Amino acid sequence: MVDATLSQPAITPVRSAGYWQNVGKRLVRDKTAMAAAGVLLLLLLAAIFAPLVAPMDPLEGRLINRLKPIGTEGHPLGTDELGRDMLSRLIWGGRLSLLMGVTPVVLAFFIGSAIGIIAGYAGGWTNTLIMRTVDIFYAFPSVLLAVALSGALGAGLGNALLSLTVVFIPPIARVAESVTTRLRSSDFIEAARASGAGAFTIVRVHVLGNVLGPIFVYATSLVAVSMILASGLSFLGLGVRPPNPEWGLMLNTLRTAIYAQPWVAALPGAMIFMVSISFNLLSDGLRSAMEVRQ
Amino acid sequence: MTAPFLSIRNLGVTFTGGTRPVRAVNDVSLDVAEGEAVALIGESGSGKSVTMRAVMRLNPEKRSKLEGQILVGGRDVMAMNTRQLSAFRGGEAAMIFQEPLLALDPVYTLGDQIVETIRRHEPISKDDARARALELFDRVRIPSAKSRLDNYPHEMSGGMRQRAMIALALSCRPKLLLADEPTTALDATVQIQVLLLLRELQRDLGLSIIFVTHDIGAAVEVADRIAVMYAGQIVEQATARDLIRNPRHPYTLGLLKSRAHDAMVKGSKLDAIPGAPPDLANLPDGCPFSPRCFLSDAGCRAGQIGMQQITDGHQARCRRLDQTALQDAS
Numbered sequence: 001m002v003d004a005t006l007s008q009p010a011i012t013p014v015r016s017a018g019y020w021q022n023v024g025k026r027l028v029r030d031k032t033a034m035a036a037a038g039v040l041l042l043l044l045l046a047a048i049f050a051p052l053v054a055p056m057d058p059l060e061g062r063l064i065n066r067l068k069p070i071g072t073e074g075h076p077l078g079t080d081e082l083g084r085d086m087l088s089r090l091i092w093g094g095r096l097s098l099l100m101g102v103t104p105v106v107l108a109f110f111i112g113s114a115i116g117i118i119a120g121y122a123g124g125w126t127n128t129l130i131m132r133t134v135d136i137f138y139a140f141p142s143v144l145l146a147v148a149l150s151g152a153l154g155a156g157l158g159n160a161l162l163s164l165t166v167v168f169i170p171p172i173a174r175v176a177e178s179v180t181t182r183l184r185s186s187d188f189i190e191a192a193r194a195s196g197a198g199a200f201t202i203v204r205v206h207v208l209g210n211v212l213g214p215i216f217v218y219a220t221s222l223v224a225v226s227m228i229l230a231s232g233l234s235f236l237g238l239g240v241r242p243p244n245p246e247w248g249l250m251l252n253t254l255r256t257a258i259y260a261q262p263w264v265a266a267l268p269g270a271m272i273f274m275v276s277i278s279f280n281l282l283s284d285g286l287r288s289a290m291e292v293r294q
Numbered sequence: 295m296t297a298p299f300l301s302i303r304n305l306g307v308t309f310t311g312g313t314r315p316v317r318a319v320n321d322v323s324l325d326v327a328e329g330e331a332v333a334l335i336g337e338s339g340s341g342k343s344v345t346m347r348a349v350m351r352l353n354p355e356k357r358s359k360l361e362g363q364i365l366v367g368g369r370d371v372m373a374m375n376t377r378q379l380s381a382f383r384g385g386e387a388a389m390i391f392q393e394p395l396l397a398l399d400p401v402y403t404l405g406d407q408i409v410e411t412i413r414r415h416e417p418i419s420k421d422d423a424r425a426r427a428l429e430l431f432d433r434v435r436i437p438s439a440k441s442r443l444d445n446y447p448h449e450m451s452g453g454m455r456q457r458a459m460i461a462l463a464l465s466c467r468p469k470l471l472l473a474d475e476p477t478t479a480l481d482a483t484v485q486i487q488v489l490l491l492l493r494e495l496q497r498d499l500g501l502s503i504i505f506v507t508h509d510i511g512a513a514v515e516v517a518d519r520i521a522v523m524y525a526g527q528i529v530e531q532a533t534a535r536d537l538i539r540n541p542r543h544p545y546t547l548g549l550l551k552s553r554a555h556d557a558m559v560k561g562s563k564l565d566a567i568p569g570a571p572p573d574l575a576n577l578p579d580g581c582p583f584s585p586r587c588f589l590s591d592a593g594c595r596a597g598q599i600g601m602q603q604i605t606d607g608h609q610a611r612c613r614r615l616d617q618t619a620l621q622d623a624s
Binding site for chain 1: 350352356376379380381382383384385388389391392393396397398399400401402410411414415459462463466472
């Protein structure tokens with residue numbers, strides 16, 4: 001009979017590896033993704049411990065030393081147009097650049113997921129209303145929207161972060177909505193309803209469990225975009241203000257030196273490229289690590 | 295006979311979502327006694343699944359209209375509020391689905407899904423719920439049940455998954471089990487095992503079962519009684535034995551004739567019912583089968599045909615039963 005017989009020895013919970021543990025294992029075996037994660041970790045640590053790692057003050061320069069080439073003694077990566085040490089500035093710049101890359105995406109991840117899941121699960125008119133509103137934002141090219149919002153709100157780090165968050169909510173909400181809509185008509189949601197689960201339980205257990213993975217993968221790839229957009233805002237003078245080091249801003253100010261010291265001028269761009277490609281590779285690795293279950 | 299455990303009276307289901315209302319189920323009455331297994335057979339779109347989902351009120355509330363009465367254990371399902379319905383679904387009546395891989399959540403282990411379902415209905419500890427999950431796995435004969443509890447659905451074979459889903463459905467000791475084509479997605483050797491398991495569970499646990507299928511062989515294997523559906527109506531119902539030996543509705547006759555017999559001679563043609571099922575949004579007047587029926591006359595196309603009693607427990611919805619008695623089913 002199905003009745004629980006109490007005489008049975010207590011079950012020792014022998015857990016097999018959970019889903020996320022398996023994903024982790026597969027991710028670790030992915031060499032490309034691990035290399036990308038290594039690069040990111042290194043840059044992150046350098047940014048966090050910038051005061052300890054950076055050899056010089058990033059804000060103090062000697063004009064006599066301006067625009068030294070890469071490999072100059074004392075300045076391994078040369079100096080910028082005001083004679084400030086490039087290596088130190090790149091390390092310090094990682095702080096703001098990574099912050100501007102990650103923060104908007106994290107905020108948009110929560111807000112966009114919530115919007116998308118509600119729209120997807122509610123369906124009908126609620127869905128139409130929410131998603132068409134989202135579409136209005138989505139209709140603008142992301143760069144244009146970020147620039148317009150930042151411009152309207154005024155220059156500054158906080159406003160730049162805010163406008164980037166707004167830029168990333170629509171795409172994340174779209175992904176969340178499409179995955180949720182697909183789930184809503186799936187058999188296991190109906191099975192959950194048939195076993196007495198209410199709407200709240202279904203969203204909490206079955207929708208969240210299945211939606212967050214795909215959104216997370218997508219959001220990881222957005223970090224690169226966010227960094228590039230943030231750099232763009234700084235480049236236009238809408239994000240970080242000088243003399244604070246930020247890669248996009250550095251790219252802007254070194255623009256004039258492109259003929260004098262092309263290699264030095266390209267360095268901040270190389271950093272942006274490195275970080276964004278690392279995030280993209282990591283996101284790819286994560287996607288294939290998560291796909292095995294089907 | 296005592297009062298049936300499940301009693302469906304004049305059930306009608308109309309889907310109102312599209313441009314024209316679709317009458318998916320029309321005047322269905324069905325009784326299932328305690329411990330009885332009833333098979334609903336019929337082709338796709340004949341209203342089998344919709345009837346079954348109506349018992350749990352699983353059809354989308356906003357886009358469908360329910361009429362008639364459904365009583366389960368004396369309680370009116372139509373009158374239940376959200377909370378009562380939650381307790382009823384899974385607790386008193388449970389459902390198993392056609393494709394277990396799709397009906398089980400891919401991101402949780404089977405053990406977790408069973409524990410979660412039990413704890414939704416009963417205030418018991420996780421360990422106790424897990425102990426019961428293990429027992430259920432043993433009950434449906436999943437080998438090395440203990441380690442299987444920690445498997446994800448994709449890690450199991452089709453037959454094993456279907457067993458796991460049966461275990462999940464039984465987790466809160468329901469009295470009524472609704473099975474929606476539980477063997478259609480399985481291969482032939484596994485089908486019979488699952489059918490035998492269902493039969494055994496029904497006998498041991500005293501379950502009432504409604505079993506939807508379009509496999510007559512499977513229906514005969516599991517069911518005490520068979521109800522044949524066509525275009526949203528039950529056109530004939532009888533004990534499994536009566537229905538196979540002495541089918542009386544022209545549709546049932548055609549259905550049984552169109553089976554591929556094992557003795558089928560090579561080169562001989564498979565009998566088929568001419569025509570196609572009617573559009574449910576645009577049903578013909580009178581008997582919905584009349585356009586395809588070899589016995590139909592003008593009277594069949596005028597007005598609804600009621601259920602005719604043939605013998606005790608054998609009914610058919612046909613006004614030319616005098617003719618069909620002469621037909622040979624095999």
